Amino acid sequence: MNINPRDSWSSAELRIFKRLSTPPKIQHYLDTLPYNIDPIARSPRQVLRHKRAHCFDGALFAAAALEVQGYPPLLMDLRATDEDDDHVLAIYQEQGHYGAIAKSNYTGCRYRDPVYRTLRELAMSYFNIYFNLAGKKTLREYSSLFDLRNISDFDWRFTSEDVDTLGFRLDRIRHYRLISRKQERLLIAADDRLFRAETLGLDPRGAHKVKNSRL
Secondary structure, three states: OOOOHHHOOOHHHHHHHHHOOOHHHHHHHHHHOOEOOOOOOOOHHHHHHHOOEOHHHHHHHHHHHHHHOOOOOEEEEEEEOOOOOOEEEEEEEEOOEEEEEOOOOOOOOOOEEEEEOOHHHHHHOOHHHOEOOOOOEOEEEEEOOEEHHHOOOOOOOOOOOOOHHHHHHHHHOOEEEOOOHHHHOOOOOOOHHHHHHHOOOOOHHHOOOOOOOOO
16 A cells, blocks of 8 residues: 555554455445534544544545555545535446445445446446435436545545545546436436335435425
């Protein structure tokens, strides 16, 4: 890892990462953490200490855990309309195919097996279950890969400060549209069964506030 040795992981932290030896194990660890409703984003070290995460700091944690296992620490941004929140994924590859690890307040916006040939294909796997509390499908764009190894001026792994500034950088990289304006007009809302399934266990305090919410 390209890390300053003065800022390396502690032996206790490495013992945790040693147990998180595969992407599914990293996902399982994230799933055990309470959803972070605090208005801050924590570094991977702070996620370990506070034992809570939301989608952005959860993706950063997953990227750090993947890096310890020898994967490059990569993120991808899923951009929604103004009526919903964006979502961030930690991306990995196996046998040339993409998979994802994610922390989410919603049931289906989490792990993806490494079976997707392209990033667009991976992003589209989230489309049908990416909706707001009114049931409107809101996913519109996905980003190119954001390689955290290129971040040399910000201590994203270990800092005790808010890492939101990294989110702003992620938001500025190139994004690609998933559907056309004409296709947007054909979308239907999530039905009641899908809505209930995807919001199972959801903490409404951590969800984007919308008018006509079903909760």
